[in-house]
Amino acid sequence: MLLSKYFLPILKEDPKEAEIVSHRLMLRAGMIRQQTAGIYSWLPLGLRVLENVARIVREEQNRAGALELLMPTIQSADLWRESGRYDDYGKEMLRIEDRHERELLFGPTNEEMITDIFRNTVRSYRDLPLNLYHIQWKFRDEVRPRFGVMRGREFLMKDAYSFDVDAESARHAYNRMFVAYLRTFKRLGLTAIPMRADTGPIGGDLSHEFIILAETGESQVFCDQDLLTLDLPGDDTDFAADLSGVVSNWTTPYAATEEMHDADAFAALPEARQVSARGIEVGHIFYFGAKYSEPMKARVTGPDGVERPVHMGSYGVGVSRLLGALIEASHDEAGIIWPDSVAPFNVGLINLKPGDVATDEIAAGIVARLESAGLSVLYDDTDQRAGAKFATMDLIGLPWQLIVGPKGAAKGEVEIKRRATGERETLGIDAAVNRLVHETA
Amino acid sequence: MLLSKYFLPILKEDPKEAEIVSHRLMLRAGMIRQQTAGIYSWLPLGLRVLENVARIVREEQNRAGALELLMPTIQSADLWRESGRYDDYGKEMLRIEDRHERELLFGPTNEEMITDIFRNTVRSYRDLPLNLYHIQWKFRDEVRPRFGVMRGREFLMKDAYSFDVDAESARHAYNRMFVAYLRTFKRLGLTAIPMRADTGPIGGDLSHEFIILAETGESQVFCDQDLLTLDLPGDDTDFAADLSGVVSNWTTPYAATEEMHDADAFAALPEARQVSARGIEVGHIFYFGAKYSEPMKARVTGPDGVERPVHMGSYGVGVSRLLGALIEASHDEAGIIWPDSVAPFNVGLINLKPGDVATDEIAAGIVARLESAGLSVLYDDTDQRAGAKFATMDLIGLPWQLIVGPKGAAKGEVEIKRRATGERETLGIDAAVNRLVHETA
Numbered sequence: 001m002l003l004s005k006y007f008l009p010i011l012k013e014d015p016k017e018a019e020i021v022s023h024r025l026m027l028r029a030g031m032i033r034q035q036t037a038g039i040y041s042w043l044p045l046g047l048r049v050l051e052n053v054a055r056i057v058r059e060e061q062n063r064a065g066a067l068e069l070l071m072p073t074i075q076s077a078d079l080w081r082e083s084g085r086y087d088d089y090g091k092e093m094l095r096i097e098d099r100h101e102r103e104l105l106f107g108p109t110n111e112e113m114i115t116d117i118f119r120n121t122v123r124s125y126r127d128l129p130l131n132l133y134h135i136q137w138k139f140r141d142e143v144r145p146r147f148g149v150m151r152g153r154e155f156l157m158k159d160a161y162s163f164d165v166d167a168e169s170a171r172h173a174y175n176r177m178f179v180a181y182l183r184t185f186k187r188l189g190l191t192a193i194p195m196r197a198d199t200g201p202i203g204g205d206l207s208h209e210f211i212i213l214a215e216t217g218e219s220q221v222f223c224d225q226d227l228l229t230l231d232l233p234g235d236d237t238d239f240a241a242d243l244s245g246v247v248s249n250w251t252t253p254y255a256a257t258e259e260m261h262d263a264d265a266f267a268a269l270p271e272a273r274q275v276s277a278r279g280i281e282v283g284h285i286f287y288f289g290a291k292y293s294e295p296m297k298a299r300v301t302g303p304d305g306v307e308r309p310v311h312m313g314s315y316g317v318g319v320s321r322l323l324g325a326l327i328e329a330s331h332d333e334a335g336i337i338w339p340d341s342v343a344p345f346n347v348g349l350i351n352l353k354p355g356d357v358a359t360d361e362i363a364a365g366i367v368a369r370l371e372s373a374g375l376s377v378l379y380d381d382t383d384q385r386a387g388a389k390f391a392t393m394d395l396i397g398l399p400w401q402l403i404v405g406p407k408g409a410a411k412g413e414v415e416i417k418r419r420a421t422g423e424r425e426t427l428g429i430d431a432a433v434n435r436l437v438h439e440t441a
Numbered sequence: 442m443l444l445s446k447y448f449l450p451i452l453k454e455d456p457k458e459a460e461i462v463s464h465r466l467m468l469r470a471g472m473i474r475q476q477t478a479g480i481y482s483w484l485p486l487g488l489r490v491l492e493n494v495a496r497i498v499r500e501e502q503n504r505a506g507a508l509e510l511l512m513p514t515i516q517s518a519d520l521w522r523e524s525g526r527y528d529d530y531g532k533e534m535l536r537i538e539d540r541h542e543r544e545l546l547f548g549p550t551n552e553e554m555i556t557d558i559f560r561n562t563v564r565s566y567r568d569l570p571l572n573l574y575h576i577q578w579k580f581r582d583e584v585r586p587r588f589g590v591m592r593g594r595e596f597l598m599k600d601a602y603s604f605d606v607d608a609e610s611a612r613h614a615y616n617r618m619f620v621a622y623l624r625t626f627k628r629l630g631l632t633a634i635p636m637r638a639d640t641g642p643i644g645g646d647l648s649h650e651f652i653i654l655a656e657t658g659e660s661q662v663f664c665d666q667d668l669l670t671l672d673l674p675g676d677d678t679d680f681a682a683d684l685s686g687v688v689s690n691w692t693t694p695y696a697a698t699e700e701m702h703d704a705d706a707f708a709a710l711p712e713a714r715q716v717s718a719r720g721i722e723v724g725h726i727f728y729f730g731a732k733y734s735e736p737m738k739a740r741v742t743g744p745d746g747v748e749r750p751v752h753m754g755s756y757g758v759g760v761s762r763l764l765g766a767l768i769e770a771s772h773d774e775a776g777i778i779w780p781d782s783v784a785p786f787n788v789g790l791i792n793l794k795p796g797d798v799a800t801d802e803i804a805a806g807i808v809a810r811l812e813s814a815g816l817s818v819l820y821d822d823t824d825q826r827a828g829a830k831f832a833t834m835d836l837i838g839l840p841w842q843l844i845v846g847p848k849g850a851a852k853g854e855v856e857i858k859r860r861a862t863g864e865r866e867t868l869g870i871d872a873a874v875n876r877l878v879h880e881t882a
Contacts, residue, residue: 009562036517047511072595076477091540099532099582121450141540154513
């Protein structure tokens with residue numbers, strides 16, 4: 001992609017409304033733009049990261065056996081009356097009346113709708129276990145939306161819903177999502193700690209939040225230092241197998257959010273292992289049994305021929321919020337530092353002298369070779385001065401920069417820079433291309 | 442994908458509410474489910490087709506130089522007051538009040554919002570031409586939603602917006618989208634005819650609808666028979682070049698919707714070339730100059746240093762509606778016939794005797810080989826009887842069926858069937874795999 005033809009409205013000044021660094025950097029890097037309180041447009045650079053995050057979430061859901069569908073944003077109020085949550089949900093629910101005065105709402109979550117789909121299509125335990133998920137925009141009418149996409153009103157969420165014939169099987173479903181979440185956040189380049197959590201308006205009695213530790217976190221969390229270095233489940237994880245061992249490894253060390261904190265248990269840890277920090281919630285999983293299936297009559301016949309309410313759980317990842325969390329966890333004074341897995345482009349190529357035959361040819365050749373190797377490249381072919389080009393590349397945080405200048409061109413050399421470390425190296429053109437292809441693979 | 446683990450709630454009976462064949466077949470094939478009037482969930486099979494259609498639309502937008510972003514579904518009423526359309530839009534607009542009694546709406550289209558983004562980020566002709574698009578859910582509160590996804594209330598649309606310094610450059614932008622649309626519909630397996638059209642609430646004086654001819658079409662259309670066999674722009678189309686020749690070839694022969702019909706001009710055609718038919722609108726493009734930029738003060742400085750309102754156009758494709766149009770154009774008594782380019786799976790594999798060691802081994806081997814060649818396979822490993830399996834595969838319309846039975850297995854043979862023609866052929870296993878890989882490439 002040529003920067004001269006791209007839409008990247010960089011802000012030179014810090015926007016006043018941004019209270020935290022991720023919000024400030026997303027605005028400055030031209031990733032998002034607020035349309036009205038808590039509602040954002042995703043500009044091309046931001047959308048690329050959002051899609052990359054969603055892709056990793058999707059791949060890990062599919063790997064764990066969940067099936068993707070897509071429910072609409074607008075729901076009928078009647079469905080929420082069946083579960084009893086229509087009145088409970090309060091002012092956070094965006095309530096709507098259509099032209100025929102039918103009551104609708106913009107879905108804040110989808111337990112009711114998925115239960116409705118299930119009860120109309122599944123009858124027998126033979127069709128279970130089943131896990132259905134979607135990645136769709138939700139709306140929660142926060143009193144005071146702030147922190148950019150971290151606490152927006154319209155936000156993108158992955159929500160999965162599991163259906164099982166009994167509590168034991170439902171626990172396996174919970175464990176599969178637990179492990180899928182560990183893998184998802186690892187692939188996103190984050191260290192997320194599962195913590196016992198309050199179930200809130202979703203309900204149920206078993207629940208974990210997945211929390212990233214960050215200074216700007218919204219809540220106080222407590223955990224055992226050992227959790228920060230635990231092994232994560234690998235690519236060879238067998239989701240058909242019993243995963244309770246993995247879950248046990250991750251849930252035995254102490255970890256809890258403030259609401260669930262047990263000060264005595266925490267104090268019993270050796271002091272060096274007591275981690276008390278701020279945390280950002282990026283995922284939340286629930287087992288709530290028959291809370292929705294009972295009132296909504298979602299029933300299946302078991303092996304014994306007897307009908308019973310299906311056991312359910314739900315599993316959320318805040319996809320759009322994750323972009324804020326990623327930046328809170330990975331930035332420096334100069335800007336964002338994207339993990340390779342979600343970077344909007346793998347490489348930012350800077351031509352220091354566009355219009356110069358030698359640098360133009362070398363740059364175009366490198367772009368072609370990197371792209372044919374499957375890498376994405378943002379090529380700064382503009383006539384801005386060098387300092388501004390470097391500042392932009394640092395701000396938008398692409399993992400690698402490749403600099404082509406007239407002096408190096410004469411010697412057949414270019415420079416590469418790793419954004420995360422600032423390390424620079426001068427290499428021949430072939431060596432530079434091979435290095436980037438190799439490192440990004 | 443194993444059918445035994447998939448979520449494919451086939452309906453055996455025709456649903457009463459479906460008035461047209463695409464609606465009936467989408468419900469029967471377990472692609473969609475109505476949640477409330479005109480609002481649908483996309484079940485896994487339907488979502489796969491929706492994603493494939495969106496992918497082709499996206500690829501052709503990108504090829505034509507448009508840049509993808511994503512605007513939110515919820516908009517501020519104030520923005521629509523600036524353009525004067527807030528009151529004009531009537532009851533089709535879903536109007537919402539939030540907890541602070543601010544007036545919002547669920548976007549039916551995005552001219553105002555994109556103009557707002559533009560005016561805040563672009564100042565100079567040097568940043569033009571620019572074309573920004575998104576693929577996002579829209580809402581139009583139809584009085585009487587019907588025909589399934591063909592006239593739903595919540596629907597997925599691709600809408601692009603072009604910005605140019607003058608009318609001449611804007612005409613080039615229009616031509617690029619015109620050609621991109623011809624290519625898009627061709628790749629979707631559709632014959633879409635551009636027709637002079639009324640501009641309606643979008644405004645402007647230059648507009649074409651892209652219309653598919655189908656018996657169940659919503660409106661009467663008229664065109665020259667020659668348009669049905671015109672050459673389409675190929676993969677080598679240069680979108681940087683002057684495309685007015687292509688556009689002229691496609692706009693010179695007579696073609697118009699009922700509102701724009703000129704009976705005399707039509708009657709002047711040789712009778713054999715007079716096509717009067719029902720049509721389904723699948724795309725609509727507009728040039729409207731300064732209709733939004735003037736009142737909303739979206740201005741750019743030209744090469745002469747003088748500020749002027751930017752020239753705009755907008756370009757819509759009904760992505761979710763296209764699934765209905767595709768089925769209206771391609772089905773038979775037994776069900777849907779998907780074009781290869783959008784099929785939810787390339788191949789449906791039927792094992793006639795699951796549990797039989799030989800058929801199980803052959804089927805598993807074939808799935809592995811097809812998938813490693815990049816094909817997607819839905820493998821019917823259930824214990825349904827053969828007749829039901831064939832009926833399901835015909836209903837859901839995968840382009841190829843591959844049948845593994847115990848008799849053939851003994852001879853190392855399988856059968857393949859082309860869904861569109863019904864042609865069947867018995868082949869050795871290697872030959873069958875190679876054939877499907879080759880034909881799908």
